[in-house]
Structure formats: structure tokens, C-alpha cells
Amino acid sequence: MALSIKWSIQRITTKFEFKIARSAESYYDVVVLELNDDEFVGFGEAAPSKRYEAGPEAILNMLSSKKDAILNLPVDDAESRQNQLEMMFAESYSLQAALDTAFWDLYAQRQGTPLWKIFGGTQELVTSSYTIGISDLRIIPDKIEEARDYPILKIKLGTDYDHDIMRAIRGQTDKVLRVDVNEGWKNLDDARRGADWLAEENVEFLEQPMPAHQLDDIAQLREYSSLPLVADENSVRPEDIPGLVGAYDGINIKLMKCGGLTNAKKMVDLAQKHKFDIMLGCMVETSIGISAMSQLGSYARWLDLDGNVLLAEDPFRGVGNQAGKIILLDKPGLGIEKL
Ligand SMILES: [Mg+2]
Known part of the structure; x- marks a missing residue:
């Protein structure tokens, strides 16, 4: 089944300003992915941390530039998929996480089994x-x-x-x-x-x-x-x-x-x-x-x-x-x- 993917930035707001030793924020922009095979939708999320990488706009650019390659990633071979994700998106672990999650979600839905x-x-x-x-x-x-x-x-x-x-x-x-x-x-x-x-x-x-x-x-x-x-x-x-x-x-x-x-x-x-x-x-x-x-x-x-x-x-x-x-x-x- 051919895959399609869409993405969007979602702004999420915390109940209180969220402050830690190096930062303080009251909202965060995350990137939400939906990976669709016409029967199931696998969800994934990238919540990039400034400590480790660039923000959501950079993630959208990476997604756009590699869309075809993403849709060719294997649904049922996580190891090989992760190796490819690390090569494609070496600079964004949260984007790797979003895609890996969406593929696992889709895979488990096809199996009819909870992922845990x-x-x-x-x-x-x-x-x-x-x-x-x-x-x-x-x-x-x-x-x-x-x-x-x-x-x-x-x-x-x-x-x-x-x-x-x-x-x-x-x-x-x-x-x-x-x-x-x-x-x-x-x-x-x-x-x-x-x-x-x-x-x-x-x-x-x-x-x-x-x-x-x-x-x-x-x-x-x-x-x-x-x-x-x-x-x-x-x-x-x-x-x-x-x-x-x-x-x-x-x-x-x-x-x-x-x-x-x-x-x-x-x-x-x-x-x-x-x-x-x-x-x-x-x-x-x-x-x-x-x-x-x-x-x-x-x-x-x-x-x-x-x-x-x-x-x-x-x-x-x-x-x-x-x-x-x-x-x-x-x-x-x-x-x-x-x-
Ligand atoms: Mg900690």
C-alpha cells in the first residue's frame, strides 16, 4: 500500500511557565506527523529541544526536502529504517523520533497489536x-x-x-x-x-x-x-x-x-x-x-x-x-x- 504523509506545527501551551536551569517557556511548537496507508494512520511527534537542535521550521524544511525518501522507508524493518533516518536527518533527533514513532504506530496497527x-x-x-x-x-x-x-x-x-x-x-x-x-x-x-x-x-x-x-x-x-x-x-x-x-x-x-x-x-x-x-x-x-x-x-x-x-x-x-x-x-x- 502506498504511503502518504502530512505534517503540521502545533503550538502547545503549558499551564504554568515551564522553567529549568537554562530556559523558560510558556509555549512550545511541536511538529506532528500523520503517516497514512489508506487503512491506518500512524502518528509521530517532534518536540525539538534548543539544548540539542534547531527548531520546528528547520524540521519542516527537512521533511519537504526528503519527502519521497521518507515514503520509501520500510514499515517492517526498524533497524534499517533507523539507519536511514540517521543518515537523512543527522541534525535532528526529534525528527528521527517523530518518523520512527509514526512508522512503529502504523506497523503495530497493521499487526492489530498494541505496540507495548x-x-x-x-x-x-x-x-x-x-x-x-x-x-x-x-x-x-x-x-x-x-x-x-x-x-x-x-x-x-x-x-x-x-x-x-x-x-x-x-x-x-x-x-x-x-x-x-x-x-x-x-x-x-x-x-x-x-x-x-x-x-x-x-x-x-x-x-x-x-x-x-x-x-x-x-x-x-x-x-x-x-x-x-x-x-x-x-x-x-x-x-x-x-x-x-x-x-x-x-x-x-x-x-x-x-x-x-x-x-x-x-x-x-x-x-x-x-x-x-x-x-x-x-x-x-x-x-x-x-x-x-x-x-x-x-x-x-x-x-x-x-x-x-x-x-x-x-x-x-x-x-x-x-x-x-x-x-x-x-x-x-x-x-x-x-x-
Ligand atoms: Mg532532566
Whole structure:
């Protein structure tokens, strides 16, 4: 069956300004793909991060220039398809991810099977965290209230008022807290002090405490601290994983960094081989991206798949999220519906 494809930019708005150590945004432009074979439609999403690549306009240009080649990619040979995607779109992992997702969705729909079953997963998942971005201290009570149904919070730090943020949050809740510094601590002494007081605040783990290029410092921090360290900006692609042994306890896998589900599954296998705990994470994304990553959910010790619930309005429906519990669907493929 001949394939056709269409794409569009969708502007998605977050409930609150979404601020991390290096950026602050209240909306994001993502690229949505629909891959059609006249019987089924496979959905994919590119949510490009400024940390890693160019924006959505550049993605549309790449799509236009390679449209015929895209429509000739194999639906049922993910490995070969991914190799070709990496050659065609070396500069955009989120575009690779969008296309890989759309092809997997189409493939699984043709099989009449949920994608998580094809990946050998189960339907039972651990509870996902809900992210509290960096905020003005006056807004923190509203954010904690907004997150009242979610039992696990992921707190973004890496500011010069980290203590005040944590004090404000801990003053209001004794929930499980995870901390993501997004490379915000630039020297080892600061990082050691940070890890010490966060251990006292009863934090579960520390994500990317220092810049990715300071891997030696991070390894020293791991020796020093009792908190498990999880790599994110250090854990981009499958080939990064072996080099993280000794510096981290776990790795965060994101579709938009690694180039899609084919590579994400490769990272899962490598993480297991090197005895890393696995976290699955996301950018601010619609239910397309979140549903895609959720298909590998049963391989994770930690889930951070809240990009769609941070939105004021999600243009798609896919996996459910009931108080952090991700509900995988029993529908063929990803089970995406356009709203
Ligand atoms: Mg992170």
C-alpha cells in the first residue's frame, strides 16, 4: 500500500511557565506527523529541544526536502529504517523520533497489536512523577496544589535560591521528591553541598547535577554522595551509555534525544547490560510523544512521563494518566485519537 504523509506545527501551551536551569517557556511548537496507508494512520511527534537542535521550521524544511525518501522507508524493518533516518536527518533527533514513532504506530496497527506488546512489555507500570519547574517562590504553593493528585514530584533546581525552593516545597508536602538540576551546579564543592542537604530533605535521586562535559566531577560526586545519580544530558544516544559506568546509577531515556523508539529500546537493552536503573522521560510533548515512550514503560524503574499533563490543552488523546498512573491502552498501535 502506498504511503502518504502530512505534517503540521502545533503550538502547545503549558499551564504554568515551564522553567529549568537554562530556559523558560510558556509555549512550545511541536511538529506532528500523520503517516497514512489508506487503512491506518500512524502518528509521530517532534518536540525539538534548543539544548540539542534547531527548531520546528528547520524540521519542516527537512521533511519537504526528503519527502519521497521518507515514503520509501520500510514499515517492517526498524533497524534499517533507523539507519536511514540517521543518515537523512543527522541534525535532528526529534525528527528521527517523530518518523520512527509514526512508522512503529502504523506497523503495530497493521499487526492489530498494541505496540507495548510488540516490545515485549507488560501493561503494569510504576507511577510517573509530575514536574515542578523552577518558580518564583510566591507561585510554589499554587504549583504544589495543582499537583495535589500526584504522589511523586520531580523538582527542578539549579538556581541561586535552591534552598528556598526546597524549603517552600517541603514546608507544604512530604511526598516523594526527585530532583533534577539540569547541569545547574558548575563546581564539585557546590555539588557536594547540594547533594548533602538534598539527602537530608529526603530526596529519592539527583538527576544531572553538573554539566555533561564534567563527567569526572560527576563520578567524584557519586563516590561522595549517598543519593543515586541519574544521567539525562549525559545520556543522549545508545553509544553514550557504556561511558557512564562509574559516574551514574541510572540513565534517563527520551525519544527526542535518542531519535525514537528503535534507539530507546537499544538504550534499554544497553542499560540492562551495564546494570543501570532506567528512567523514561520526556520534553513538553503532546499525548503522541508520551504515548510512544510509554510503550517501553514496563522496562523502567522510574517514569517521568508528564509532558502532556503539564499542558493547558492537549490536542491528542492516547495513554491515560490518572494521578501519575500511566494507563497503557489495549488498542492496536499507540491508540492515538485527534481531539
Ligand atoms: Mg532532566
